[in-house]
Structure formats: C-alpha cells, structure tokens
Amino acid sequence: MTANGCFQIALFFLAVLAVTKPLGSFMAKVFNRERTWLDPVLRPVERLLYRDEQHEMRWTEYAVAMLLFSAVSMLLLYVIQRVQQWMPWNPQKLGAVAPDLAFNTAASFTTNTNWQNYPGETTMSYLTQMAGLAYHNFASAAVGIALAIAFIRGISRREKDTIGNFWVDMTRATLWVLLPLCLVGALALVSQGVVQNLRPYDTVKLLEKQSVQITGADGKTTTKEITEQTIAQGPVASQEAIKMLGTNGGGFFNANSAHPFENPTPLSNFLEMWAIFAIPAGLTYTLGKMTGSQRHGWAVWSAMAVLFFAGVITAYWAEAKGNPLLKGVDQRSSLTQPGGNMEGKEVRFGIANSALFATITTDASCGAVNGVHDSFTPLGGMVPMINIMLSEVVFGGVGAGLYGILIYVVLSVFIAGLMVGRTPEYLGKKIESYDVKMAMLVTLIFPLVILVLTAISVLKPFGTASISNPGPHGFSQVLYAFLSTAGNNGSAFAGLNGNTLWYNTTLGLNTIIGRFFMIIPMLAIAGNLARKKAVPPSLGTFPVTTPLFSILLVSVILIVGALTFFPALSLGPVLEHLLMHAGKTF
Numbered sequence: 272m273t274a275n276g277c278f279q280i281a282l283f284f285l286a287v288l289a290v291t292k293p294l295g296s297f298m299a300k301v302f303n304r305e306r307t308w309l310d311p312v313l314r315p316v317e318r319l320l321y322r323d324e325q326h327e328m329r330w331t332e333y334a335v336a337m338l339l340f341s342a343v344s345m346l347l348l349y350v351i352q353r354v355q356q357w358m359p360w361n362p363q364k365l366g367a368v369a370p371d372l373a374f375n376t377a378a379s380f381t382t383n384t385n386w387q388n389y390p391g392e393t394t395m396s397y398l399t400q401m402a403g404l405a406y407h408n409f410a411s412a413a414v415g416i417a418l419a420i421a422f423i424r425g426i427s428r429r430e431k432d433t434i435g436n437f438w439v440d441m442t443r444a445t446l447w448v449l450l451p452l453c454l455v456g457a458l459a460l461v462s463q464g465v466v467q468n469l470r471p472y473d474t475v476k477l478l479e480k481q482s483v484q485i486t487g488a489d490g491k492t493t494t495k496e497i498t499e500q501t502i503a504q505g506p507v508a509s510q511e512a513i514k515m516l517g518t519n520g521g522g523f524f525n526a527n528s529a530h531p532f533e534n535p536t537p538l539s540n541f542l543e544m545w546a547i548f549a550i551p552a553g554l555t556y557t558l559g560k561m562t563g564s565q566r567h568g569w570a571v572w573s574a575m576a577v578l579f580f581a582g583v584i585t586a587y588w589a590e591a592k593g594n595p596l597l598k599g600v601d602q603r604s605s606l607t608q609p610g611g612n613m614e615g616k617e618v619r620f621g622i623a624n625s626a627l628f629a630t631i632t633t634d635a636s637c638g639a640v641n642g643v644h645d646s647f648t649p650l651g652g653m654v655p656m657i658n659i660m661l662s663e664v665v666f667g668g669v670g671a672g673l674y675g676i677l678i679y680v681v682l683s684v685f686i687a688g689l690m691v692g693r694t695p696e697y698l699g700k701k702i703e704s705y706d707v708k709m710a711m712l713v714t715l716i717f718p719l720v721i722l723v724l725t726a727i728s729v730l731k732p733f734g735t736a737s738i739s740n741p742g743p744h745g746f747s748q749v750l751y752a753f754l755s756t757a758g759n760n761g762s763a764f765a766g767l768n769g770n771t772l773w774y775n776t777t778l779g780l781n782t783i784i785g786r787f788f789m790i791i792p793m794l795a796i797a798g799n800l801a802r803k804k805a806v807p808p809s810l811g812t813f814p815v816t817t818p819l820f821s822i823l824l825v826s827v828i829l830i831v832g833a834l835t836f837f838p839a840l841s842l843g844p845v846l847e848h849l850l851m852h853a854g855k856t857f
Contacts, residue, residue, distance in 0.1 A: 276623030295556025301447040327433035330798025336437040345381040351403040361396035362471035371775040378779035382786035383411035385521030385761040388770040392503035412517030415670030416444040425797030456512035463539040467508040515546035518668040520638025520761040528641040551666040566816035574824040578665040586626040589651035615646025633658035636668030638761025645766040653844035659758040661832040687813035699805040709792040737768040747843035757785035
C-alpha cells in the first residue's frame, strides 16, 4: 500500500461525499413533485405519457404494475435477440442468440443484473445493444429508484393506504435523473476517447504473424497463425454512461471496463467509479429529506461509508502484498509501480484503482470490472464476494441499495427495541411482527437460493465441467456466480464458463428470484408502514440519528449477512488463502 494509492481512494470518497447533498436534494424535489430547473423542458413531455398522473396505488397495485412492466420488457428483449439477424444496424451480420443464452440475458438485463455469458462484440448487434440492452439499463435502473422512493413514502406517510404511482415514479426517474446525467456522462467519456459510432468493425494487418491456441468443443487444442486483427467498435459511450450511473454493469465489450474503448484513461476510470456511487449516495440524502429527518439519512450514509472503507482497505492490502509463492520475483508492474499482485490488472490503472473498482462495483449492484476478479489473491477476491453477501447495501444499486439497507434498518430497530424492552419504533412508526416477518423473508430467500444452487453445481458434472480451476478456487468461481446473479450484481470471477444450458437457465432464474422475490416483501413493509399512525418519541425510543445507531446497523448487516455465508467462505477463499501460504497451488 502506498500514500498515492490511499490518496486516490480518499479523493474518490470525497467526490462521493460532495455529490450526496446536491443530487439527493434534487431527487427529493423531483419525487415530491416540486418545481426544478428542468421542468420547463420535461413537464410537457411528461404530460404526454400519462392517462392519470394523480392516481395513487396501494402497495399491491404498485407491485403488479412493476411486475407486468418487467415481464413485458423481458419478453421484448428476448425477441430482439432471437431475430437480430433480420434487423437493421447489424453490420457484422451477427446471427440469432441461442434460446437459453437469450433467456439468461433477457432475465439478467431486466433485473438490473447484466450478467453476460457472451462476448458482446461478437454476439450482439448494434440494434440489440441499443434498443435492447441500453433500454433495459435505463428501465431497470428507473424501476429500482421508483421502488426506493415508494419505500421512503411508506416511512414518511401517516395513515394512508397508498405509496405513490409506479408509472409516474419510473418516468420521473428516467426523465429528470437518468437521462440528464447520462447525456453529460456520455459526452465526458467521449472526451476521454470512449468510442461512439455505428461503423462496421475495422480489419487491420498485423506487423508480424501471431500464433494463437484454439480449444474446440471436443477439448482438443490447435494452433492457428493469424495475420489480421478485427477492431470492434460501436455506440459505446452512450451505453457506458447508463451502465455506470444505473449500476448495471453490462459491458459493450467482453473485457468490460478494462477495454480501452470503454475506459481508456485514469480520468475516465475515476468518472466511471464515481458514477456508480453518485445516485445511491444521493438517495440517502433523499431519504432524510422526504422523511423529515436529515440526520437519519446521514446515519445511514455513515454506516455505508464504514463498510466501504473496511472492504477497500482489505482488498487493497491483500493485492498490494502480492503472491507469497513468488519469492524472489520482482512483482512490480514497472520501475515506479510498487510490488503487488498485478495479474489480471491493467497497468494504466494499477493495484489501488483495481482494488477500489472491484470494491465499488460489488458494493453497488453494478458488476462492471476493470480487472479480472478471478486473478485476485484469495483474500482480495473474497472482498467482492462479501460485499455481495451483504446484499450490496453499501450504497448499493440505484434504489436497490437504499431499500435493501432499509430492510436492515427495520431489523436493527427491532433488535434495539428488544434490548430496551419496548415496542420498537422507527421514525414514529411502530415496528410490529408483520414488518419483521417480511424483513426476515428477504434475508432468508437470498442465502437459500444461492447456497442450494451452488451445492448442486459443485456436486454434479453439468456444473463442475465449467470450472477452470480445481479445489477451493473452483468452488469460489461457482459460489461467486450464484452470489452475483442473486445479488443482481453481474460481475464474475471470469474463470467459470457460464454459457451452458445449466448455467444459462439457473443463473437466469437466480436473477429473477434475487430481484422480485426481495421486492414483494419490501413493498409489503412499505404499505404496512404507510397505514400506521405517528407515535411521539419517548424516553424508551431508540434514536436512529446517532453514531450508535450507525454502529448497530453495521453490526446487524455483518451478522445477518456475512455470517450466514461463513461456512461457504471457509470452503472457498479462506481455505485457498491458507493452502497458498502452505505452498499449495491449483
């Protein structure tokens, strides 16, 4: 670890802090239907989209509207992939996507997961990338923001049966928040060299012949000499902007944000990392603003910050130490780069920014990567896994991170109430058995589906055949895949071949369970809270605006989240770390 690396991490954190209040205040105005500077342009457009924008929905109606919209969107994306060979904007003449892969991709992008079992530049046409994938990047992110706002309304409203209008919330999230930010973000990325065009791919002659090894479906490896290289390109910057700001993570290219056309410079790398946290951080201020307790919003933000620093410091420390098996070997990436594990990392980013990017993208449900998590040290690779195990509530995905941590807030308040022997209260609302049951349902579904599917995959040949490394690292590859999809993250260890019938099907279903089976209980809590009366605070009320509350919230997240998966971690990265120091490799 170096002073320069620590400074870069601190600078990033200060940039996130700086955007929290202004963006959060703006979003509070947007969803409270207060006038903003964008209204003269956007209100006329908005009015054209509604039949009745004043209609309010109960939580059940809100949930049905969200589910129907998501189902239709998913079907549309599936169809686009299956017929892309007959559609325009396909200069490379790419064929139809296979049915199981099309299902996996449609489910993944609809749920804001963006897990990719394919190389984008050789699988998806420009039309599929824009009208299919980029559209879903906007739609799934807007749905997440709308759900977070619905939960906030459930907390803030008194004796009401409704929590807002799904269509209005999603529309305003798209028009007022995502589109303006993405327009500015895309232009900023273009200025750094991110490509944006609709040209066919270029083919260039190599200066000398290159020998490449190709492994066929039968497992046999052949050597082929190549004299040309195809340079893929396309409408990248526009997709990159919403990929980050919407915490989607799906890359235009297979190398994702390690590709120089997606992330060419240190400044573009900084902007992309900052964009991942910008809206989730702002939503904590929106929480305080809309509930009338700004200190509570900052208390939630502080709990997220503590968990962020714990993760990034651990990852940076582990990667900076390097591989202990390479004794006497200079592990520096250059004459000026300090020692450490540079395997799978871009030299232009270095260890600090690679560890920071990996932490940020798994704190949030983004999944974009600028390095290969499969090449991290065991403890360095364990940090992204733990981040997802915590339900990605460390700032988290747009909207999803906030309503995810509010589930833990409900549990924390309940535990605090038990400790003082009083009925737990949260911002004037009594937390009762129904609320706790729904919260526990969320926390139980998540590990259940992950651990069951992981166990089946590491015991059956159709699962183990995709593992590239035996032993504990292979177990980590499978565990990470089901963690990432259930957590709607989308990043991967990259050593697992997921493009098989088993993994395409189970990982696709996993994204749906991880998204919608969590949302329904959350909306039920929101609807129940909205109906309750306000209870005046008393001497027995546990304050949710203090550092003590932030400490309790962090503790509950760690106990409920991380300890549930501790046996699985022991079989994967922990065991691999111990064996590595014992001189064992795989």
